[in-house]
Each structure stands twice: as C-alpha cells, then as structure tokens.
Amino acid sequence: MDRIQISDIFQQVAQLLEVQGGNPYRVGAYRRAARSLVDFSGSLDGLAGAGRLREIPGIGEKLAQDVAEVLKTGDLALRRELLATLPKGVEELLRIPNLGPKRARILLEKLQIGSLGELEYACNENRLLDLPGFGARIQDVILAGIERLKRFKGRFLLSDGLEAAALLTAGLANHPQCAQLSEAGSVRRGCETVKDVDLVAAGRPCRVLLDVFYATPGAVMQTPRGNKAKIRLKNGLQVDLHCVSPAQFPAALLHYTGSREHNIALREHARGLGFDLSPQGLRNAGGLIACASEEDLYRILQLAPIAPELRENRGEIAAAAENRLPRLVQEADLRGVFHVHTVASDGRATLAELAAAARARGWSYLGICDHSQSAHYARGLDAERVREQWRDIDELNSQFEDFQLLKGIESDILVDGRLDYPDELLAGFDFVIASIHSHFNLGPAAQTRRLLAAIANPRTTMLGHPSGRLLLARDAYQFDQQAVLQAAARHGVVVELNANPQRLDLDWRLLRTARDLGVLIAINPDAHSVQGLDHVRYGVISARKGWLEARDILNCREKGEMLQYLRARRAGFAARVACP
DNA sequence: CATCTTAC
DNA sequence: TGCTGCCC
DNA sequence: GGGCAGCATCGTAAGATG
Known part of the structure; x- marks a missing residue:
C-alpha cells in the first residue's frame, strides 16, 4: 500500500461520508488528508513505525490511526462500513459525470435512488425535475451518462488485461505439464479495451493445469465447462483458459x-x-x-x-x-519520448529522476512537458516558472554527453483556439504540444475551428491527445476528424498517439488514416511519474494496430534527425513571416 | 445575478 | 476531523 | 500539559439552478 492508494481510500471515504450526509468538516478532513498524502514524500512505513504519522499536515489522531490501519490491513473498516450502509449502486452513481456526492445524496434521500437502473427509470419519468439542484438539463446529462456507463460496463483497459495475462501466464508457464502457453483474444490483439482475458495452453493432463489456474490468489472460480476454465479476478476481470493438445x-x-x-x-x-x-x-x-x-x-x-x-x-x-x-514499429525503435510531466506541475518525478530513467531505457532524449498556466488545477507553469525550468534543464543537460532533455510544454488550447502563452515565450521552447483540457462540449463546428486554429499556429509542434477521450469514462469531444488530420498534414503538425492506457488517443483506427494523409505521429507516454514512462508500451501496441512503421513516427528517428524536424518546423514559421 | 455543484 | 488558542 | 470550544475549506471557471 503506497501513499497514493491510501489517498484514494481517503478520497472515497470523504465522498461516501458526504453522500451519507456526514459532518462536512469530517469530510473535509479526509479530503485534506488525501491531498496531503499525495504530496507527501518520504517513508510512510517509517513514520508509522515511529508513531509519527501526525507530523503529516492534516493527519491527526484518528487519521493517523486510519493510515496505520490501511498500511497494516490494506483497507479501512470505515470504508467497508460506509459501503455496506449505503446502497450497493452508489459507487456507480458517482461515476456519472455531473453527479457528485451532493446530488447523489439528494437522489438517495428524496427518491431512494441507489442504483443505475433506478436512476434511469426516475429520469425517464422526469422525476428529477422538481428536485432541488436538478433541472431538465442535468437530467438529460445524467441520462446520457447512464447510457455511456451501461455501454462500458464489464469492460476493462488493455493495461488491466495485459497485467492479468502476465500474472496468470507467469503462474502457469513454468508448470511441467504446460508445453505451450500464450495469451490470446483481444488482449493479444492489443485492443484498447477488453471484456475478458483469453489464454490458450497446450498440455496434458489438463486437470493439473486447471488446478494451478484455479489456485490463482484472489481469483474466484467459475463453473468449468469442457476444456475451458474460467476465473474472475478481484477487479471483476474474467480470465478464460482454453486447454488443448499440443498438436492443436x-x-x-x-x-x-x-x-x-x-x-x-x-x-x-x-x-x-x-x-x-x-x-x-x-x-x-x-x-x-x-x-x-x-x-x-x-x-x-x-x-x-x-x-x-x-x-x-x-x-x-x-x-x-x-x-x-508493414514492418511494424517496435518498442526498441523508440529513440526518446515527448510529453512527460514533472513535479513542477502535476507529475511526481523530478527532472533528474526522469532523465536518469530515460537514459536507463537507452533513450537519447526526453521531452519535458508540464502544464501551461491556465491549468490551475495541475499547478500549470507561468512564464517565470517556465524560465526557471529552462535554467534547470540547461544545468542538467550540461552534465550529459549523449542525452538531452528537451524544453517542451503542454499548452492548453484556449476556447478560441489560441495557445496559452504569448508568442515570445512559446518561441523559446524546443517543442509545444497543444492540447484541449476544457470546453469539451463545444459543438462540432466550433470545436473543429478551435483545433484548426491551434494547428495553424506556427508554434504548435504537436496536437496532444487529439480526441480527448478517456477510455471507459468519457467520450471524445466532437470535431471533424478528417479536417483536423488534413490540416495537421498540411502544416506539418505532428499528431500525438497518447500512450496513457486510459487514452490511447489517437485511436488506432484513425492512425492509419492519419499516416495515409501524410501526418507524422509521436508515441507519447503522457507520464506523470517515472513508471508512467512505461506507457509507451501500450502506445507501441496501438501504433502497430494502426499499421504504423518506425518511419511514420517522429520519436523513432535519431535525435539529430528529430531535432532537425523541430527546427525545420520553427524555421517554416520564420520563412512565412518573411514572405507572407 | 448569486449560489451551488462539478470538473479540470 | 484537525488545528489553534484559551483556560486551568 | 490536558481539556475544551470554536473555526476551518486549495484554485478556478463553467454551467445550471432558482
């Protein structure tokens, strides 16, 4: 249990307490503690052992006890009690956009709604309309949210599927009765979300293999049928093992x-x-x-x-x-990555830590890319802090011979399509990733105009997470994909394949279209920690699904060639200014 | 227009 | 629920 | 130093509600 997991538990407790109508200050205390834990750097186990947890701001007598309990047992009795007291469906309700603890509480109190189904029914009967804080608009939005949730129900991210597959194949592969073993199904195909995990094993007698399979820690056995064994993991993900003869x-x-x-x-x-x-x-x-x-x-x-x-x-x-x-791209083809956040905004790792991790991977460059100033929630950098980071990067770079940190920024695309800094400052970056983080609900025409404006901006190097989707959570915003990709091709703007497993954006189905239009792609981890650099794995899988080769991808180029591309793009701006 | 809720 | 300040 | 009362809430903006 690390501090992030404990923080998540506290966050949930705060939300559940609020739904229950508990003391708002108690709710706030859990929120504050959750925040404080995220910011905490140091050994929680150490502090707990010494009985000094209360030194963390916002952690007093009770919360110190709670932290210790989570460290010891992995969970909180309070959390379990709250979940048991409240209807089973509240967790799902809270996942509906624009439905937070306050409104969930009202639904529960006034209409005894405690599940998706009940809520959907109530919406269809227009029963939310006279509730305080609700109106026609919110009811529609909630109804749409329910539809989306139902659509996503029972699906999991590729990263979850791969993790489960790795766990189980590790358990089975060394078994003497197992001649061959492979993951199969949508996980093997690298689909961005999966319904279940399929494994195929060759070996006999199968009975023994199945017993090992069933013995997976935390797994619940489903009824076996023929040569197929099923288990359900703790997170609800179902794994099927198909046993066949070696010849088959x-x-x-x-x-x-x-x-x-x-x-x-x-x-x-x-x-x-x-x-x-x-x-x-x-x-x-x-x-x-x-x-x-x-x-x-x-x-x-x-x-x-x-x-x-x-x-x-x-x-x-x-x-x-x-x-x-195609000669599909491989992870080893990557020479570096862009789009990495640091402690300066909402990342957890320092420049030095990230540089070391990137070098350890054999990369020759790493594109630092924090949030821009209007992203207050993520502590986006103002001009002064940008310049400060540039100095830090220069300082570090002077210590490297065969490695380079690049000065980048993830600039918000404002609602009118402008970027988030004055042009002079933008000109000082090695690269600029332009991303949308607000106003997701513009109409398609306005959203397209906004994206086209950002692409037409000569300072824009790349378009970040181009569709804005969050897998299993939020749909892409609406825009004319074809027009945006064509514009990117025309302006030489690189399109990001955001490799964060919750995004995998641009979608692989569109990657091929983009490439055929002449768009260059960058596989970017959107990392917020050293571990987040591993996201490139999912990006490479998606790129392969999109038929991409190393030559289609900017960060598969050698550093010199990549830098030349960045320079050429900037010089293109200068040329256009000189002769309009 | 002020207040509230939610979300980034 | 945490923290501060006040009282004893 | 313990007990107690009283107060507390990042940061901002959009958007709906009333």
Missing part, C-alpha cells in the same frame, strides 16, 4: 486470438486454396496437416505471418498474400 495448439491459438472477422476471412481464404481451417487444425483432402506454429499455418495458406495486432480484417490478409504487410 497453433490452430487453437489462431482461433482464440481472432478477431472473429479475421477468422472468418482467413477461413474463406483457406477454403479458396482447398483447405479447411478450424480451431482443431488445418486439413485438406489428405487429412490433418501438422503445424508447429501460427507462422506454419499462415505459410501453408500462402500468407506472410500476420501480427496479432493486425488481425481485424482490415486488409491484412490481402496484404499478407501480396507480401506487403
């Missing part, structure tokens, strides 16, 4: 990896060549054909091997037949 493994892996559409198209392709492809194997008139791997299967079907990420029936079979599949 390649065909089974292919089948369970999908996608369904890819399988159908592949089967059709096989039929055209006189083969029958099924989950059991590949056969022709002469019977079953022995295959050692998926590559074998594809080869026999006269196809180049198709990476799992491409198996979405978007032309990959034709491309494989003509041997013109």
